[in-house]
Amino acid sequence: MEIKQEERTTYIYTFASYEDERSLCALEMRSLFGNESQTGILESEAKIDPSRSPFIKERITVMYEAENFQHLLNQVETLQVKGETFKVIYVKTGSPAKTKEAGFENRRAMEKEIGLHINGIADIHHPNRLFAVMHVNGRWVFGDYVKGESVWFRHQQKPHSYSTALNTRVARAVVNIAIPDPCGIKAIDPCCGIGTVLIEALSMGIDIAGSDRNPLVLGGTRENIAYFGYSCEVKLTDIRDITNHYDVAIIDLPYNLCSVITPAEQLEMLQSARKFAEKVVVVTVEPIDETLIKAGFAIKDRAVVKKGTFKREVIVCK
Incomplete structure (x- = not known):
């Protein structure tokens, strides 16, 4: 008896990042997809919203897929x-090569031609469903299109x-790097400060708690979280007094003049x-590899984020 292999869905993602964020973007890619791309385009079987x-522009x-455009039309x-309107979008690869199909008029013509071959009702202004056509990695592809929102x-x-x-x-x-798959994960930000990490995690539906040892900040933290309609546990607790167990902790180590800590x-x-x-x-804003190793951690991956001369490191440990 012949056993049919289960068909796997391929997703194509396009990315964009500033030069100072390239390292962070690459680490996020490795965390979410298991690999990274140097071209701004990544193909994967992983389905990520x-x-x-902050770097994914869109998903197809x-x-x-076909070797040429006519075969794709077929x-x-x-x-x-059925039951919904649609629109077709041509997605550019971002390649600097001035290919014929990259011209605006050609892109619009291809969108129209694809649309005419779909059995349905097109609506370029308020479509219920978006499709994309793209020339990528030597072949033409077509599929459902989702544009990223800058939450x-x-x-x-x-x-x-x-x-x-x-x-x-x-x-x-950083939240994506720490928690690529939120399913069943319980996380904590034990130095949560004003709640920036908590808000990003909560907006993705992640089960996260916050704590901080500074009583002056936590009222603002709770107000920030509630302002966006989220809620989570935020406690006045020193990181050294935490007794509950978590799958993941995200720690933005204190470093300003108000939070001086000794080695x-x-x-x-x-x-x-x-x-x-x-x-x-x-x-962290300072080298802490030796301290991490002394604390019993193994460093698994890392990235550097720059803003002018200011530099932070994001270090993944287990």
Whole structure:
């Protein structure tokens, strides 16, 4: 008896990042997809909501692929769209090569031709469903299209903020690096400050708790979280006093003049995290490899985020 192999769906993602964020973007890719791309385009069998990432621009679910455009049209003719309207978008690869099909008029013509071959009702202004056509890795592809939403951008407008806090874009990437698959994961931010990481995690539906030893900040933290309609446990607790167990901890180590900690305190904090979390992602402005190893961690991956001359490291530990 012949055993049919289960067909696997391929997803194509496009990425964009600033030069200072390339390292962070690459680490997020490795965390979410298991590999990275140097071209701004990544193909994977992993289905990720593009709005989760500050770097993913869009996702195409590959329905048809062909060596040339005419063969793709032949396949698209079999598609029936019932009960909803549609629109077709041509997705550029971002390649600097000035190919014929990259011209605006050609792209519009291809979108129209694909649309005419689909059995359904097109609506270019308010479609219910979006499709994409793209020439990528030597072949033509067509499929459902989802554009990423900059959720992190809305979170910049919170009632309370600190100049030293992570920006929402970086915080969102750090959450993805720490928790690529949220299913069944219980996480904590034990130095949560004003709640930037908590808000990004909660917006993705992640089960996360927050704590901080600074009583002056937590009122603002709770107000920030509630401002966006989220809720989670936020406790006045020193990281060294946490007794519950978590799958993941995200620790943005204190570093400003109001939060001076000695090397001994830093080691104690990390040793405590080693006890209550299986995986820890540390954000630091100073070298701490030796301290992490002394605390019992193995460093698995890392990235550097720059802003002018200011530099942070994101370190994945287990």
